[in-house]
Amino acid sequence: MNSKPDLKQTIQELGPWFHNLRIDGIETAPEHFLGDYPRYKWEGFRHVVPERLDGWKVLDIGCNAGFYALEMKRRGADRVVAIDSDARYLAQAEFAAGEAGLDIEFRQMTVYDVAKLGERFDLVIFMGVLYHLRHPLLALDLLYEHVADDWLLFQSMQRGPDSVAEVAENYDFEEESLFSKPDFPALYLIEHRYAGDPTNWFIPNRAGVEALLRSAGFTIAEHPEREVYLCRRGERPVMAYSPP
Template identity: 65%
Template sequence: ADLTGKTVLDIGCNAGFYSIEMKRRGAARVLGIDFDEAYLAQARFAAEIADCEIEFQKLSVYDVGALSETFDVVLFMGVLYHLRHPLLALDLIREHVAGDLMIFQSMQRGSTDLPEMEENYHFWTHDLFDRPEFPKLHFIEHRYADDPTNWWIPNRACTEAMLRSAGFEIVLHPEQEVYFCRAAGGAASGGPVYPSKGQRHD
Protein backbone atom coordinates (compact mmCIF):
# COMPACT_ATOMS: atom_id res chain seq x y z
CA ALA A 1 0.00 0.00 0.00
CA ASP A 2 2.89 2.38 0.75
CA LEU A 3 5.95 2.25 -1.50
CA THR A 4 7.41 5.56 -0.37
CA GLY A 5 11.08 5.77 -1.31
CA LYS A 6 11.11 2.36 -3.06
CA THR A 7 12.53 1.59 -6.49
CA VAL A 8 10.43 -0.59 -8.80
CA LEU A 9 11.22 -2.49 -11.99
CA ASP A 10 8.19 -3.56 -14.06
CA ILE A 11 9.33 -6.29 -16.48
CA GLY A 12 7.02 -6.68 -19.45
CA CYS A 13 5.21 -3.48 -18.50
CA ASN A 14 2.81 -3.63 -21.46
CA ALA A 15 0.68 -0.45 -21.44
CA GLY A 16 1.95 0.61 -18.02
CA PHE A 17 -0.93 -0.22 -15.67
CA TYR A 18 1.22 -1.68 -12.87
CA SER A 19 3.98 0.91 -13.35
CA ILE A 20 1.45 3.71 -12.87
CA GLU A 21 -0.07 1.98 -9.84
CA MET A 22 3.35 1.64 -8.22
CA LYS A 23 4.04 5.33 -8.74
CA ARG A 24 0.65 6.23 -7.30
CA ARG A 25 1.59 4.25 -4.19
CA GLY A 26 4.62 6.47 -3.62
CA ALA A 27 7.51 4.69 -5.32
CA ALA A 28 10.46 7.02 -5.71
CA ARG A 29 11.50 5.55 -9.05
CA VAL A 30 9.65 3.26 -11.44
CA LEU A 31 11.24 1.76 -14.54
CA GLY A 32 9.05 -0.15 -16.98
CA ILE A 33 10.65 -2.31 -19.64
CA ASP A 34 9.18 -4.09 -22.63
CA PHE A 35 10.51 -5.25 -26.00
CA ASP A 36 7.42 -4.00 -27.91
CA GLU A 37 7.53 -0.36 -29.01
CA ALA A 38 3.73 -0.23 -29.41
CA TYR A 39 3.22 -1.20 -25.76
CA LEU A 40 5.85 1.32 -24.65
CA ALA A 41 4.13 4.09 -26.61
CA GLN A 42 0.85 3.26 -24.87
CA ALA A 43 2.62 3.18 -21.49
CA ARG A 44 4.24 6.58 -22.02
CA PHE A 45 0.92 8.05 -23.09
CA ALA A 46 -0.94 6.55 -20.12
CA ALA A 47 1.74 7.79 -17.67
CA GLU A 48 1.53 11.29 -19.15
CA ILE A 49 -2.26 11.36 -18.80
CA ALA A 50 -1.95 10.04 -15.23
CA ASP A 51 0.69 12.71 -14.50
CA CYS A 52 3.15 10.06 -13.29
CA GLU A 53 6.88 10.41 -13.80
CA ILE A 54 7.90 6.96 -14.98
CA GLU A 55 10.86 5.85 -17.09
CA PHE A 56 10.23 3.36 -19.89
CA GLN A 57 12.89 1.49 -21.85
CA LYS A 58 12.86 -0.99 -24.69
CA LEU A 59 14.58 -3.98 -23.14
CA SER A 60 14.16 -7.74 -23.08
CA VAL A 61 14.01 -9.68 -19.82
CA TYR A 62 17.10 -11.54 -21.05
CA ASP A 63 19.02 -8.24 -21.03
CA VAL A 64 18.20 -7.01 -17.51
CA GLY A 65 21.86 -7.31 -16.56
CA ALA A 66 22.49 -4.22 -18.72
CA LEU A 67 20.59 -2.15 -16.13
CA SER A 68 23.46 -2.69 -13.64
CA GLU A 69 21.26 -2.06 -10.61
CA THR A 70 18.94 -3.83 -8.22
CA PHE A 71 15.40 -2.76 -7.30
CA ASP A 72 13.39 -2.96 -4.08
CA VAL A 73 10.42 -4.40 -5.96
CA VAL A 74 10.44 -6.33 -9.24
CA LEU A 75 7.14 -6.96 -11.00
CA PHE A 76 7.18 -10.01 -13.27
CA MET A 77 3.51 -10.37 -14.10
CA GLY A 78 2.08 -12.22 -17.08
CA VAL A 79 5.42 -12.73 -18.80
CA LEU A 80 6.81 -16.19 -18.01
CA TYR A 81 4.51 -18.15 -20.32
CA HIS A 82 5.39 -15.87 -23.25
CA LEU A 83 9.08 -16.80 -23.03
CA ARG A 84 10.95 -19.52 -24.90
CA HIS A 85 13.48 -19.68 -22.06
CA PRO A 86 11.53 -19.09 -18.84
CA LEU A 87 13.96 -20.50 -16.27
CA LEU A 88 16.81 -18.49 -17.78
CA ALA A 89 14.70 -15.37 -17.34
CA LEU A 90 14.11 -16.14 -13.65
CA ASP A 91 17.83 -16.80 -13.14
CA LEU A 92 18.74 -13.46 -14.73
CA ILE A 93 16.18 -11.55 -12.66
CA ARG A 94 17.49 -13.14 -9.46
CA GLU A 95 21.12 -12.51 -10.36
CA HIS A 96 20.89 -8.95 -11.67
CA VAL A 97 17.84 -6.96 -10.55
CA ALA A 98 15.94 -8.56 -7.64
CA GLY A 99 17.13 -6.63 -4.61
CA ASP A 100 14.37 -7.81 -2.30
CA LEU A 101 10.79 -8.49 -3.35
CA MET A 102 9.51 -9.99 -6.62
CA ILE A 103 5.80 -10.05 -7.39
CA PHE A 104 5.26 -12.87 -9.88
CA GLN A 105 2.29 -14.07 -11.90
CA SER A 106 1.99 -16.74 -14.56
CA MET A 107 -0.90 -18.44 -16.28
CA GLN A 108 -1.14 -21.98 -14.92
CA ARG A 109 -2.87 -25.10 -16.21
CA GLY A 110 -3.13 -28.63 -14.92
CA SER A 111 -3.14 -29.83 -11.33
CA THR A 112 -3.07 -27.30 -8.51
CA ASP A 113 -1.95 -29.94 -5.97
CA LEU A 114 1.51 -29.80 -4.44
CA PRO A 115 3.19 -33.22 -4.27
CA GLU A 116 5.55 -34.40 -1.57
CA MET A 117 8.78 -34.69 -3.52
CA GLU A 118 11.90 -36.59 -2.51
CA GLU A 119 15.38 -35.16 -3.05
CA ASN A 120 16.29 -37.92 -5.49
CA TYR A 121 14.76 -40.78 -7.48
CA HIS A 122 16.18 -43.91 -9.05
CA PHE A 123 16.82 -43.67 -12.81
CA TRP A 124 14.19 -46.38 -13.47
CA THR A 125 11.41 -44.53 -11.66
CA HIS A 126 8.80 -44.01 -14.39
CA ASP A 127 5.38 -43.77 -12.78
CA LEU A 128 6.33 -40.52 -11.05
CA PHE A 129 5.96 -38.63 -14.32
CA ASP A 130 2.41 -39.83 -14.88
CA ARG A 131 1.15 -38.18 -11.70
CA PRO A 132 -0.86 -35.03 -12.59
CA GLU A 133 0.57 -33.09 -9.64
CA PHE A 134 4.21 -33.76 -10.63
CA PRO A 135 5.86 -30.44 -11.63
CA LYS A 136 5.08 -30.00 -15.32
CA LEU A 137 5.85 -27.30 -17.85
CA HIS A 138 3.49 -27.71 -20.79
CA PHE A 139 4.96 -26.77 -24.17
CA ILE A 140 2.73 -25.07 -26.76
CA GLU A 141 4.15 -25.70 -30.22
CA HIS A 142 1.68 -23.59 -32.16
CA ARG A 143 -0.96 -21.44 -30.45
CA TYR A 144 -2.96 -21.29 -27.25
CA ALA A 145 -5.82 -18.77 -26.97
CA ASP A 146 -4.92 -17.64 -30.52
CA ASP A 147 -1.61 -16.32 -29.21
CA PRO A 148 1.59 -17.61 -30.86
CA THR A 149 3.68 -16.19 -27.98
CA ASN A 150 2.22 -18.59 -25.41
CA TRP A 151 5.14 -21.05 -25.24
CA TRP A 152 5.23 -22.69 -21.80
CA ILE A 153 2.41 -23.09 -19.28
CA PRO A 154 3.31 -24.57 -15.87
CA ASN A 155 1.15 -26.30 -13.34
CA ARG A 156 1.28 -24.97 -9.77
CA ALA A 157 3.97 -27.36 -8.55
CA CYS A 158 6.18 -26.44 -11.50
CA THR A 159 5.73 -22.70 -10.93
CA GLU A 160 6.78 -22.98 -7.31
CA ALA A 161 9.66 -25.35 -8.08
CA MET A 162 11.02 -23.00 -10.76
CA LEU A 163 10.88 -20.03 -8.40
CA ARG A 164 12.80 -21.95 -5.73
CA SER A 165 15.29 -23.29 -8.26
CA ALA A 166 16.06 -19.75 -9.42
CA GLY A 167 16.84 -18.69 -5.85
CA PHE A 168 13.55 -17.21 -4.66
CA GLU A 169 11.69 -17.89 -1.43
CA ILE A 170 7.89 -17.80 -1.72
CA VAL A 171 6.57 -15.73 1.17
CA LEU A 172 2.96 -15.11 0.10
CA HIS A 173 0.48 -16.74 -2.30
CA PRO A 174 -2.48 -14.34 -2.29
CA GLU A 175 -4.14 -15.62 -5.47
CA GLN A 176 -3.97 -18.83 -7.47
CA GLU A 177 -1.42 -17.50 -9.99
CA VAL A 178 0.28 -14.76 -7.93
CA TYR A 179 3.32 -15.14 -5.70
CA PHE A 180 5.26 -12.70 -3.53
CA CYS A 181 8.88 -13.86 -3.42
CA ARG A 182 12.08 -12.71 -1.77
CA ALA A 183 15.58 -13.31 -2.98
CA ALA A 184 16.64 -16.32 -0.90
CA GLY A 185 19.58 -15.58 1.36
CA GLY A 186 19.02 -11.82 1.35
CA ALA A 187 19.99 -9.28 -1.29
CA ALA A 188 20.50 -10.57 -4.81
CA SER A 189 23.98 -9.14 -5.29
CA GLY A 190 25.52 -12.53 -4.67
CA GLY A 191 23.85 -14.09 -7.72
CA PRO A 192 21.47 -17.04 -7.99
CA VAL A 193 21.40 -19.77 -5.39
CA TYR A 194 21.40 -23.03 -7.34
CA PRO A 195 20.55 -26.32 -5.65
CA SER A 196 23.21 -28.99 -5.87
CA LYS A 197 22.46 -31.50 -8.60
CA GLY A 198 25.35 -33.89 -8.02
CA GLN A 199 26.21 -36.26 -10.84
CA ARG A 200 24.03 -36.34 -13.91
CA HIS A 201 23.38 -38.79 -16.72
CA ASP A 202 24.40 -37.26 -20.07
Protein backbone atom coordinates in the same frame (compact mmCIF):
# COMPACT_ATOMS: atom_id res chain seq x y z
CA MET B 1 -4.41 18.42 -21.34
CA ASN B 2 -6.26 16.89 -24.26
CA SER B 3 -9.90 17.74 -24.80
CA LYS B 4 -12.25 14.77 -24.43
CA PRO B 5 -12.74 14.21 -28.20
CA ASP B 6 -9.00 14.51 -28.86
CA LEU B 7 -8.18 12.21 -25.93
CA LYS B 8 -10.61 9.56 -27.10
CA GLN B 9 -9.19 9.73 -30.61
CA THR B 10 -5.61 9.43 -29.34
CA ILE B 11 -6.55 6.40 -27.24
CA GLN B 12 -8.12 4.78 -30.28
CA GLU B 13 -5.08 5.52 -32.42
CA LEU B 14 -2.78 3.93 -29.83
CA GLY B 15 -4.91 0.77 -29.73
CA PRO B 16 -5.64 -2.01 -29.54
CA TRP B 17 -5.03 -2.03 -25.78
CA PHE B 18 -4.61 -5.12 -23.59
CA HIS B 19 -4.75 -3.16 -20.33
CA ASN B 20 -8.04 -1.48 -19.61
CA LEU B 21 -6.90 1.82 -18.11
CA ARG B 22 -9.05 4.79 -17.18
CA ILE B 23 -7.59 7.96 -18.63
CA ASP B 24 -9.60 11.02 -17.60
CA GLY B 25 -12.64 8.78 -17.31
CA ILE B 26 -12.18 7.09 -20.70
CA GLU B 27 -11.57 3.31 -20.69
CA THR B 28 -8.92 2.04 -23.07
CA ALA B 29 -10.29 -1.52 -23.45
CA PRO B 30 -13.89 -1.52 -22.20
CA GLU B 31 -14.75 -4.66 -24.20
CA HIS B 32 -11.81 -6.72 -22.91
CA PHE B 33 -12.53 -10.47 -23.06
CA LEU B 34 -11.26 -10.84 -19.47
CA GLY B 35 -13.40 -7.99 -18.16
CA ASP B 36 -11.89 -5.02 -16.36
CA TYR B 37 -8.37 -6.35 -16.75
CA PRO B 38 -5.97 -6.13 -15.00
CA ARG B 39 -7.75 -4.06 -12.37
CA TYR B 40 -10.05 -6.87 -11.24
CA LYS B 41 -7.04 -9.14 -10.76
CA TRP B 42 -5.08 -6.43 -8.91
CA GLU B 43 -7.94 -6.11 -6.44
CA GLY B 44 -7.36 -9.70 -5.39
CA PHE B 45 -3.72 -9.29 -4.35
CA ARG B 46 -3.03 -5.58 -3.91
CA HIS B 47 -3.01 -6.10 -0.14
CA VAL B 48 0.33 -7.97 -0.28
CA VAL B 49 2.08 -4.86 -1.64
CA PRO B 50 2.77 -2.09 0.93
CA GLU B 51 0.37 0.84 0.68
CA ARG B 52 3.34 3.21 0.71
CA LEU B 53 6.51 2.51 -1.27
CA ASP B 54 8.41 5.67 -0.35
CA GLY B 55 12.14 5.09 -0.83
CA TRP B 56 11.58 1.99 -2.99
CA LYS B 57 12.89 1.30 -6.49
CA VAL B 58 10.53 -0.78 -8.62
CA LEU B 59 11.11 -2.60 -11.92
CA ASP B 60 8.09 -3.69 -13.99
CA ILE B 61 9.08 -6.29 -16.60
CA GLY B 62 6.70 -6.76 -19.52
CA CYS B 63 4.84 -3.65 -18.44
CA ASN B 64 2.38 -3.62 -21.36
CA ALA B 65 0.36 -0.39 -21.06
CA GLY B 66 1.79 0.25 -17.61
CA PHE B 67 -1.04 -0.60 -15.20
CA TYR B 68 1.24 -1.95 -12.46
CA ALA B 69 3.96 0.66 -13.00
CA LEU B 70 1.32 3.38 -12.59
CA GLU B 71 -0.01 1.77 -9.41
CA MET B 72 3.49 1.54 -7.91
CA LYS B 73 4.16 5.21 -8.63
CA ARG B 74 0.81 6.15 -7.10
CA ARG B 75 1.96 4.33 -3.96
CA GLY B 76 4.91 6.67 -3.74
CA ALA B 77 7.78 4.61 -5.17
CA ASP B 78 10.81 6.87 -5.62
CA ARG B 79 11.83 5.30 -8.91
CA VAL B 80 9.84 3.12 -11.30
CA VAL B 81 11.43 1.59 -14.38
CA ALA B 82 9.14 -0.25 -16.80
CA ILE B 83 10.35 -2.35 -19.71
CA ASP B 84 8.67 -4.12 -22.59
CA SER B 85 9.80 -5.52 -25.92
CA ASP B 86 6.75 -4.13 -27.76
CA ALA B 87 7.03 -0.51 -28.92
CA ARG B 88 3.23 -0.14 -29.20
CA TYR B 89 2.70 -1.11 -25.56
CA LEU B 90 5.44 1.29 -24.49
CA ALA B 91 3.79 4.11 -26.44
CA GLN B 92 0.52 3.37 -24.63
CA ALA B 93 2.29 3.29 -21.25
CA GLU B 94 4.17 6.53 -21.86
CA PHE B 95 0.94 8.23 -22.90
CA ALA B 96 -0.96 6.95 -19.85
CA ALA B 97 1.83 8.02 -17.49
CA GLY B 98 1.98 11.44 -19.10
CA GLU B 99 -1.76 11.96 -18.79
CA ALA B 100 -1.57 10.89 -15.12
CA GLY B 101 1.38 13.18 -14.46
CA LEU B 102 3.50 10.30 -13.16
CA ASP B 103 7.28 10.12 -13.65
CA ILE B 104 8.10 6.62 -14.90
CA GLU B 105 11.12 5.58 -16.96
CA PHE B 106 10.23 3.37 -19.91
CA ARG B 107 12.70 1.29 -21.91
CA GLN B 108 12.30 -1.07 -24.85
CA MET B 109 14.11 -4.24 -23.83
CA THR B 110 13.42 -7.88 -22.97
CA VAL B 111 13.81 -9.75 -19.72
CA TYR B 112 16.97 -11.31 -21.14
CA ASP B 113 18.54 -7.83 -21.19
CA VAL B 114 17.98 -6.87 -17.55
CA ALA B 115 21.69 -6.98 -16.71
CA LYS B 116 22.07 -3.89 -18.90
CA LEU B 117 20.06 -1.90 -16.35
CA GLY B 118 23.06 -2.09 -14.04
CA GLU B 119 21.05 -1.76 -10.83
CA ARG B 120 18.95 -3.71 -8.37
CA PHE B 121 15.38 -3.00 -7.29
CA ASP B 122 13.47 -3.38 -4.03
CA LEU B 123 10.52 -4.84 -5.94
CA VAL B 124 10.55 -6.58 -9.31
CA ILE B 125 7.16 -7.11 -10.99
CA PHE B 126 7.09 -10.08 -13.36
CA MET B 127 3.43 -10.52 -14.23
CA GLY B 128 2.11 -12.42 -17.24
CA VAL B 129 5.49 -12.88 -18.92
CA LEU B 130 6.91 -16.32 -18.08
CA TYR B 131 4.67 -18.36 -20.38
CA HIS B 132 5.59 -16.12 -23.34
CA LEU B 133 9.28 -17.08 -23.04
CA ARG B 134 11.22 -19.81 -24.81
CA HIS B 135 13.68 -19.84 -21.91
CA PRO B 136 11.61 -19.34 -18.75
CA LEU B 137 14.06 -20.59 -16.12
CA LEU B 138 16.88 -18.55 -17.65
CA ALA B 139 14.69 -15.47 -17.23
CA LEU B 140 14.17 -16.17 -13.53
CA ASP B 141 17.88 -16.82 -13.11
CA LEU B 142 18.63 -13.43 -14.68
CA LEU B 143 16.18 -11.68 -12.35
CA TYR B 144 17.82 -13.28 -9.34
CA GLU B 145 21.34 -12.60 -10.57
CA HIS B 146 21.00 -9.02 -11.76
CA VAL B 147 17.93 -7.03 -10.63
CA ALA B 148 16.04 -8.57 -7.71
CA ASP B 149 17.27 -7.15 -4.41
CA ASP B 150 14.41 -8.25 -2.17
CA TRP B 151 10.83 -8.78 -3.43
CA LEU B 152 9.44 -10.41 -6.58
CA LEU B 153 5.76 -10.08 -7.51
CA PHE B 154 5.12 -12.93 -9.94
CA GLN B 155 2.22 -14.22 -12.01
CA SER B 156 1.97 -16.83 -14.71
CA MET B 157 -0.85 -18.51 -16.55
CA GLN B 158 -1.33 -22.00 -15.09
CA ARG B 159 -3.03 -25.08 -16.43
CA GLY B 160 -3.42 -28.52 -14.95
CA PRO B 161 -4.16 -29.41 -11.32
CA ASP B 162 -3.78 -27.02 -8.42
CA SER B 163 -2.32 -29.71 -6.16
CA VAL B 164 1.40 -29.81 -5.37
CA ALA B 165 3.39 -32.98 -4.73
CA GLU B 166 6.20 -33.04 -2.18
CA VAL B 167 9.40 -33.20 -4.21
CA ALA B 168 12.25 -35.48 -3.12
CA GLU B 169 15.91 -34.53 -3.22
CA ASN B 170 16.67 -37.33 -5.65
CA TYR B 171 15.02 -40.13 -7.62
CA ASP B 172 16.37 -43.45 -8.87
CA PHE B 173 16.89 -43.80 -12.61
CA GLU B 174 14.29 -46.56 -12.68
CA GLU B 175 11.63 -44.31 -11.12
CA GLU B 176 9.18 -43.40 -13.88
CA SER B 177 5.81 -43.28 -12.18
CA LEU B 178 6.26 -39.74 -10.86
CA PHE B 179 6.16 -38.38 -14.42
CA SER B 180 2.58 -39.58 -14.69
CA LYS B 181 1.47 -37.85 -11.51
CA PRO B 182 -0.63 -34.73 -12.16
CA ASP B 183 0.78 -32.89 -9.13
CA PHE B 184 4.44 -33.33 -10.09
CA PRO B 185 6.11 -30.11 -11.39
CA ALA B 186 5.51 -29.78 -15.13
CA LEU B 187 5.76 -27.33 -18.00
CA TYR B 188 3.47 -27.90 -20.95
CA LEU B 189 5.15 -27.05 -24.26
CA ILE B 190 2.92 -25.24 -26.76
CA GLU B 191 4.55 -26.08 -30.09
CA HIS B 192 2.29 -23.91 -32.23
CA ARG B 193 -0.38 -21.67 -30.66
CA TYR B 194 -2.53 -21.44 -27.57
CA ALA B 195 -5.48 -19.02 -27.55
CA GLY B 196 -4.34 -17.98 -31.02
CA ASP B 197 -1.06 -16.61 -29.62
CA PRO B 198 2.21 -17.93 -31.09
CA THR B 199 4.17 -16.46 -28.14
CA ASN B 200 2.58 -18.81 -25.59
CA TRP B 201 5.44 -21.29 -25.19
CA PHE B 202 5.52 -22.99 -21.81
CA ILE B 203 2.52 -23.16 -19.47
CA PRO B 204 3.25 -24.62 -16.02
CA ASN B 205 1.02 -26.32 -13.54
CA ARG B 206 1.02 -24.92 -10.02
CA ALA B 207 3.72 -27.34 -8.87
CA GLY B 208 5.82 -26.30 -11.86
CA VAL B 209 5.51 -22.58 -11.02
CA GLU B 210 6.57 -23.13 -7.43
CA ALA B 211 9.46 -25.39 -8.43
CA LEU B 212 10.70 -22.82 -10.96
CA LEU B 213 10.66 -20.06 -8.37
CA ARG B 214 12.48 -22.18 -5.77
CA SER B 215 15.08 -23.40 -8.21
CA ALA B 216 15.91 -19.81 -9.19
CA GLY B 217 16.43 -18.90 -5.52
CA PHE B 218 13.10 -17.25 -4.63
CA THR B 219 11.17 -18.08 -1.46
CA ILE B 220 7.39 -17.88 -1.67
CA ALA B 221 6.10 -15.53 1.04
CA GLU B 222 2.48 -15.06 -0.08
CA HIS B 223 0.16 -16.85 -2.50
CA PRO B 224 -2.87 -14.53 -2.53
CA GLU B 225 -4.38 -15.81 -5.78
CA ARG B 226 -4.14 -19.00 -7.82
CA GLU B 227 -1.57 -17.59 -10.24
CA VAL B 228 0.03 -14.84 -8.14
CA TYR B 229 3.01 -15.12 -5.80
CA LEU B 230 4.89 -12.64 -3.68
CA CYS B 231 8.43 -13.93 -3.25
CA ARG B 232 11.61 -12.92 -1.48
CA ARG B 233 15.09 -13.33 -2.86
CA GLY B 234 16.57 -16.19 -0.87
CA GLU B 235 19.47 -18.61 -1.14
CA ARG B 236 19.97 -20.35 -4.45
CA PRO B 237 20.17 -24.15 -4.53
CA VAL B 238 23.72 -25.40 -4.76
CA MET B 239 23.14 -26.89 -8.20
CA ALA B 240 21.60 -23.72 -9.65
CA TYR B 241 23.14 -22.34 -12.82
CA SER B 242 24.52 -18.82 -12.66
CA PRO B 243 23.97 -16.96 -15.95
CA PRO B 244 26.53 -14.44 -17.20
